[in-house]
Amino acid sequence: MPVSEEVISALIDLKRTDDAGLVTQLTGQLRDLIASGRLGRGRTLPSSRRLASDLGVSRNTVTYAYEQLAAEGYVAASHGRRPVVTVDGGGDRLGAGAAVVRERSGKPRLSPWALNLKQTDWPMSYQASLRPLRPGHGDFREFPDEVWARCLRRNAVRAARRELGPVNRTRLRKVLADYLATSRGVRAAAGQIMILPSAQAALTLIAATIITPGDEVWVEDPGYPGAAAAFRASGARVSGIGLDEQGMQRMPGLAAPKLIFMTPSHQHPTGRLMSLARRAEFLSLSRPGKTWIVEDDYDGEFHYDSRPVPALQGLDAHGRVFYVGTFSKAMTPDIRLGYLVAPPALASTLEIAQRHIGLIASSHIQEALSEFIADGHFLAHLRRMRRLYHARRDHLVEELERQLGGMLSVEVPPGGIQLVARLKRGRTDQAAVKRLVAAGVETRALSSLAVGRPRDRGLLLGFAAWRESEISAAVRTMASCF
Template sequence: MILAELLALKRSDDAGLAAQLTQQLRALMASGRIRSGAMLPSSRSLAAELDVARNTVTHAYEQLVAEGYLRVAARRRPVVTDDIEARFAKALPAPRRDAARKPLLSPWALQLSDTDWPLSYQADFRPLRPGLADAREFPHEIWARCLRRSALRRRFNDQTVVNRPSLREALRDYLEVSRGVRAEADQILVLPTAQAALTLIAATTIVAGDAVWTEDPGYPGAAAAFRAAGANVVGVSLDQWGMMRTRATRAPKLIFTTPSHQHPTGRVMPVARRTELLASAEPGKTWIVEDDYDGEFHYDSRPMPALQGLDREGRVLYLGTFAKAMTADIRIGYLVVPPSLARTMEIAQRHLGLIASVHVQEALAGFMADGYFLAHVRRMRRIYRARRDHLAAALARQLGEVLTAEVPPGGMQLIARFKDGRADRDAVTRLVVAGVEVRALSSLALERPRDHGLLLGFAAWRENEIGAAVRIMANCLTGKRAARGQRDARTISE
């Protein structure tokens, strides 16, 4: 350390050079820049470096020795005393007792808890964690070629184009054919995640105190985004067709729904209910957010057209993600907005910094244009359907006396409800300890939980892993020793 570089003496200062030097050296020791036991330059050397008289440095050193911050010996350079940190710690004012209880945070931030969404899962992926795609089945080599081609052949100097036209056009064509979405390319925003899209929606449509309706039980990330914007989030109950009609006399500012596969139940909203929902949202007063988070995976019938495609009044914002159809680390979501919102929301997207990598966008556009995306989705649709059926059969065989599985027509997870009405969170804790990672249905409730059960993922797990996990579940939930228990534990850990 060159001490002179940390000092700045002003000859015009009325305090004088010696007083300035004393004060600045004391401050450097208080801040920890000069530590206990440090040896300072000699008065002759420091005076030469600062271009001041030697007496100026000598007077400063003598003052600090008198205060107990330095010690000197004959013909030796000054040394900082050993307990300098403790001396300054005693001199600092004690922290206020209420400082920890009243941090400078927003009311929303003060209510955050890691027991809520996002989920505090273990670092290791373990069956039967819901909501995951199987990254082992993804064509990583092909994707790597697309990324490399994007990085080598493209130059992205125009920083104002945050939504790449090539991906917008590829998405428009794909969504029109596969999901019945009606939109122009400039209505599509590309974002880092689906959650980023919810944040953008909340920031641009919600005023503090606005009412927002969400499904109950439902996707907790939506409630988190809307509450962060100051919304009053109200849970709407479900029936066998998804979100029920409500008798509320006052329309909300926004309605959030997952009609293609209700999260978490997997129920599909029929066209008649979708039409009713659209009719209840008066143009200019209520927006509808349609989250089609895993709409690529329908197994038992052709998928219903998106709610957005039925809308003729520009009320629906359509939300999707590539994290389910590809892998979670792709980190690309998209939002289709009504024409009246397109310009404003793209400006807001830039202001909030919700911008996806342009290289990944171009790589994804190429991945879709070359047919790899559709080929992968078709292949995974067959694989996931077989895994769904395998899980349902294993649950009926091993746990039929305890659980009733609801087999969804699509998606990546299913619900199994307890027949005896037992608390699901205790069961989840036992299963996690045993090596099976599931989600408690009651934890997805906005209001007081009405249902108890387990949310089980099947998409990311091969059939031998599913079988091993269900046998471990049987051991935990029935008390009966299923066969192959030790081998099952090894299969889970591997």
């Protein structure tokens, strides 16, 4: 018998102790109600807000369940509207759990993964060519192109004679294990290191391997949107955790989630450094096999004010940390190489996933990079860039103070490639960014990096990629805009 909207929640019984996540349970029970005909074609389901409040679950849980039912063709959902049942139940045609294949006027039917990604999309790269003070870049005009080209050429020529070897080249794994141990305090056997096309690829691989839809994931707020997107796409419920002066805050009242994503070396975007004590607190929160930590050390090579704090991964004695790095910042973005240091218990599973998703870097580029690092070119480049970026950070801070001190307050990061300048009053940061872009200065709005409601307004300004004269000119333009 059809049921009214009011009693839908009464027919749903979610078991919090059940192994199946809340999203899976809710999706299954709604699917059964539709398949049995109790929720007939044309029936409008309650709003996600209302059902979430009736059931005492988060709104995301209901949203994900509705998206899944829409992807399977049981309901039609469009943004801002309540979902409507689109199938006739009651007969044998729709046994519980049966996949419903319905063609809807030529609209491609996307997987939940793609639907989730579309909802959390954010502009990973900008359309226009690079302009001051775009954040997130090192200065690739300073990269030793000729040296790199020689490494590439030697290895490209050899590659023609080589058989296909392991997807993660042994030599690069060893060279990287040594480099990470001495410079970042990472403790890893070469076999734990996966060479990938980017840090983002590492996040996707981790999400695909350990996230079950409905799992709770914590990310920093504000934080790196690429991480939230990768975990949401896999069906995780992503919560933003606010920051204090050490970056991500401890949340003693909350149950530990499945995964915590953090950037402890230089919190993205604020650049804050997490103390050893805070790192140890997070490690004590994580449980082998239950709560994982993903440490994204995207620009950990660049520290200016003090000796670098060793990686969290190196403090972990129980194999609970994924360590992620990239060569996009330290070398050039188009090199398309990053890496993942896997917890020992997951290394072989991750390598299978890596092969099947096809996240494999070409072997001659891996060999060229081994040579570039082993011959000392990488460290020499880093040393030079550290000096240069340090001076550029100080120059940007001075210029902002001198020309815009009344409007902006600057948070000086101890390292990294970008800084946050907060708007003291008045405008929204998004409006300020638009105005600045029109005048030729590129920045990112701090509020666009918020996970929930933005707590802060400000501008994310890159300093590493820009010469001092370019920085001065950009700040002059900013002053004329404000």
